[in-house]
Amino acid sequence: MESFESIQNKLIRAISKSSDREKIFSLWEFWNGKNSNSSVAEPNSFYNSERPMTDEEVEKYFKEEEIVLPDHVIKMIELGMDDVKNGRVYTEEEMDKMDEEWLK
Known part of the structure; x- marks a missing residue:
């Protein structure tokens, strides 16, 4: 820096x-x-060329990208979803109790 x-x-x-x-x-x-001032407002432009984006520019700028996950990540997500579906999860209280015991 x-x-x-x-x-x-x-x-x-x-x-x-x-x-x-x-x-x-x-x-x-x-x-x-x-x-x-403490209000929320658009910043003052330093440049005369600044203008709002057109709808097309907004669409292009914020276009969603397709994310392709590796197979091992997909498998981990599927295993986690299976755990939730079959009740293999802990409540927050159970996790807090485990944390307290671990920190002793």
């Missing part, structure tokens, strides 16, 4: 080199707490 001083120096250089008035004013307002 980068050191605090390194990040601080990079930030100072970026501000010094920037000619983007909107960014500088937004940073100044953020730093001075002018935009801070």
